[in-house]
Amino acid sequence: MSGMLDNGARLTIDDGHEAVVTGMLGAGGQGEVYRVSTDQGEKALKWYYPACATAEQRKIVEELVGRDFDDDRFLWPHAFVTGRGDGFGYLMDVRPDRFKGLPALFRRRLRTTPQALVTAGLHMVEAYQALHSRGIAYRDISWGNIFFDPATGDVLVCDNDNAVVEGEASGITGTMEFMAPELVRGDVGAIPGTQTDLHSLSVLLFMLLMNHHPLKGRAELAIRCLDEAAERKLYGKSPLFIFDPDDSRNAPDPTEQGTVLATWATAPPALRKLFIQNFTEGLRDASRRVRESQWRDALSEVRDTIVVCASCGRQNMTEPRSATARACWSCGRTLLLPPRLVITTPPPRTERHVRLGHAARLHAHHVRAEPPRHDYTDATLVAELVEHPKKPGKFGLANRSDAAWTARRSDGTSQTVAPGQTLPLRSGLAVNLAGAEAVVRAD
Known part of the structure; x- marks a missing residue:
């Protein structure tokens, strides 16, 4: 695939360093995207077609670069690039293959x-x-x-x-x-x-x-x-x-x-x-x-209440706060609803419902009233459902946080659950998770 820029072409980054073209990645309606080598490693370069390289577009790109918007969900323009003549473009990170x-x-x-x-x-x-x-x-x-x-x-x-x-x-x-x-x-x-x-x-x-x-x-x-x-x-x-x-x-x-x-x-x-x-x-x-x-809020609740069909193993979206089981979309059999963990966060109080199906996990955003974003990575893990190593079918809630929990059983007795310990799962169990109150309910 041939493009506007040849391999080996040297362009000037706004910090005075060079970007060297090493290959073409693709083309779109406004320009072409190249792989380039810079002093900060490999980057992607969007280079505008002459008809799109207007003064107005240049002003937009320069303002976007100047904002220094740092968010890992965006391939944001982070450097302005020029070459010979009036051509210009911008640098961004290379999109990983998994996307x-x-x-x-x-x-x-x-x-x-x-x-x-x-x-x-x-x-x-x-x-x-x-x-x-x-x-x-x-x-x-x-x-x-x-x-x-x-x-x-x-x-x-x-x-x-x-x-x-x-x-x-x-x-x-x-x-x-x-x-x-x-x-x-x-x-x-x-x-x-x-x-x-x-x-x-x-x-x-x-x-x-x-x-x-x-x-x-x-x-x-x-x-x-x-x-x-x-x-x-x-x-x-x-x-x-x-x-x-x-x-x-x-x-x-x-x-x-x-x-x-x-x-x-x-x-x-x-x-x-x-x-x-x-x-x-x-x-x-x-x-x-x-x-x-x-x-x-709706998507978060739906994600927390996805249920795996016990008959065919397919995932099903369920109504977040409903105790009524629906039929599996794949095999048609009635879903078996696992216990529900109802979490009430510290003020301003927010109630969240999480189905405790196999491999259910709780993250930092579950115990915060107004989390800045939903992060499901291991770095934010607070708790997870684990199966007893010697008693198949028996599950517990493992403490993956850095703080001890206080748990209250339905009979009124209580216990402390240290980081790394597992709490046997029972209906009516109440747990304090980093200030949030969580109660196990069986539908």
Whole structure:
């Protein structure tokens, strides 16, 4: 593959050092991405096509680099690069191989799990929330700008050179399928910002979890030529949610679009309720769109209550606070609900429900009322469910924190659980976890 820059080309980084091109990684709508060698190791370089290397784009990139935004969920521009003539680009970290693009997921070329998908959705929401909290709008949230690890659900947001300070105008409006209706229609005063980002984010979440676009039902199938005019009608002038409870004109076709009917049926009501709000009221009134904090709380609860079917071993999303078992989406047998740990955090008090299925784990965010982010790595582990080494089927809660717990049994007796020790699991057991109160309940 040949590109604008030859191997061995030497470019100047804004700190005065050099970046040497060692290979081409790919190309997109605005430019090409190269692998380069720098004094700080191997990096990725985005180099703009001449038509895109405008003074306006240069100003955006320089401002993004100047923000020094340090977040491991973003491949953020961290150095400005120039070469001969008027060409320019920016350096970012190289994307690790474990992160895959969403198109491969939509084409069913990746093996993953419901837990990983829900985790990816949660991490996406928190990543964009972190960006918005700094007064920055992304403006082009779509399937092409995010990568995820199908094993863990970790995410990386790429192509961050479209982000600008909220309220600033620019030429980027987004990708049609993900754009808010007011942008598609070109309403007076409508510009890309955090409010339109909320619509795009909800579209992306729906596609991630349902493997289908929320506005592509019978109406799309009836279109003979999906040209720009047809897209503007579908996404802007007459958008209609495929699961609108009051209007079934755009409902999925059972023959052609049966997959989304099945995935929607497996989604817990807590998620379906938010999707319905966003793609009914939120299509007509931007202020009614689901906020990042609402998605965060719902996705976190759903992840904590995923249940593995005892019959077929498949993961099932369940309604977080329900004691009613549903049928497994795969084999149809009734799920066996494991005990539930109800955690009440220190003030401001928040209640969390965690199903204590095989290999259940508690992390630092479970015992905090307002955690800055959800981190499921070993570094934040507080407790985990372990099986007794000599008594199969008997489980206990192992203390993986640095502090001792105080546990109270249902008979009123208490004990101290030191770090590394395991507490036998019984209904009614109450444990103080770093100031949070946790009680075991059997449904």
